[in-house]
Amino acid sequence: DAKTTQPPSMDCAEGRAANLPCNHSTISGNEYVYWYRQIHSQGPQYIIHGLKNNETNEMASLIITEDRKSSTLILPHATLRDTAVYYCIVRADLNTGNQFYFGTGTSLTVIP
Amino acid sequence: NAGVMQNPRHLVRRRGQEARLRCSPVKGHSHVYWYRQLPEEGLKFMVYLQKENIIDESGMPKERFSAEFPKEGPSILRIQQVVRGDSAAYFCASSREGGRSYEQYFGPGTRLTVT
Numbered sequence: 001d002a003k004t005t006q007p008p009s010m011d012c013a014e015g016r017a018a019n020l021p022c023n024h025s026t027i028s029g030n031e032y033v034y035w036y037r038q039i040h041s042q043g044p045q046y047i048i049h050g051l052k053n054n055e056t057n058e059m060a061s062l063i064i065t066e067d068r069k070s071s072t073l074i075l076p077h078a079t080l081r082d083t084a085v086y087y088c089i090v091r092a093d094l095n096t097g098n099q100f101y102f103g104t105g106t107s108l109t110v111i112p
Numbered sequence: 113n114a115g116v117m118q119n120p121r122h123l124v125r126r127r128g129q130e131a132r133l134r135c136s137p138v139k140g141h142s143h144v145y146w147y148r149q150l151p152e153e154g155l156k157f158m159v160y161l162q163k164e165n166i167i168d169e170s171g172m173p174k175e176r177f178s179a180e181f182p183k184e185g186p187s188i189l190r191i192q193q194v195v196r197g198d199s200a201a202y203f204c205a206s207s208r209e210g211g212r213s214y215e216q217y218f219g220p221g222t223r224l225t226v227t
Contacts, residue, residue: 043116043203043218044155087154099145099168100216102154 004088009107012082018075020106022088025069030092033064034100035073037084044087044102047073078110116206116219124225131191131198133222137206144187145205145216146172146179155203161187194226 005023012018024033034049048055048062050071055062061074075082087105117136125131137144142163147155157171161181172179176194181187191198205218 038155041201041221043205043220045218046216099147099157099160099171100155101157102147104154 004090004103006086006088006103006106008104009109011109011111012075012078014080014110014112015077018073018078018082018108018110020073020075020086020088020108021070022073023070024088024090027068027090028092031090032092033062033068033071034089034091035060035062036087036089036100036102037082038087038105039081039084047086078108080110080112082108083110084108116204116217118202118204118219118222120222121220122223122225124227125194126227127195128193131194131224131226133189133191133202133204133224135187135189135204135206135219137187137204138208138217141206141208141217143207144181145207146187146189147203147205149201149203149221151200158189191224194224196226199224199226 032049032051035047036044037047038044048057048060050062050064052064052068064071085105085107087102089100116138119134123131144161146158148158149155159172159179160168161179163181164183176192178190201221201223203218203221205216207216
């Protein structure tokens with residue numbers, strides 16, 4: 001699985017958009033980009049995933065560059081409850097061995 | 113619709129004792145994954161099981177650790193002769209089928225403290 005690079009921490013003002021970057025320059029053609037988050041002391045929570053097209057759901061938007069070497073998770077209107085560690089994970093969607101490899105993620109702090 | 117359940121939520125063991133961590137997957141899910149999170153670190157994959165089978169245990173230490181997912185009942189992660197370095201949060205996740213990775217749901221974790 002491709003390695004990802006994320007900034008260790010970010011701040012965002014409440015109500016503003018939070019843009020979390022992720023570099024995955026060694027991603028291969030069959031690898032998806034997944035985002036999970038972990039609110040303090042809880043289990044990780046799935047946010048969104050994509051292959052090459054931009055994706056949007058009720059939680060967030062995922063923007064993947066055309067060369068797929070980087071992506072950005074966008075929380076459109078951050079709230080205090082979005083304070084968490086956000087993990088960008090790149091992996092192939094295989095039928096077996098579906099474990100995720102979590103890095104250290106980005107610690108997002110939403111400021112009132 | 114109950115999510116992944118783990119118990120106990122907190123477990124304290126003295127060095128040398130055994131720790132048993134239980135995970136009940138989402139109803140209808142037949143794939144279970146165990147991860148370990150050391151303080152200030154990300155989650156590390158340990159083992160992937162289907163009912164009665166270990167599919168991938170590449171992340172699990174070769175000694176003292178074992179896992180099972182019987183036909184009936186919860187998945188069990190067992191740590192024998194615990195040491196202080198085993199102190200961590202252990203998370204279980206489940207999915208309905210192996211091919212849909214994004215459908216992996218995580219439990220609240222068991223926090224093991226070894227004194």
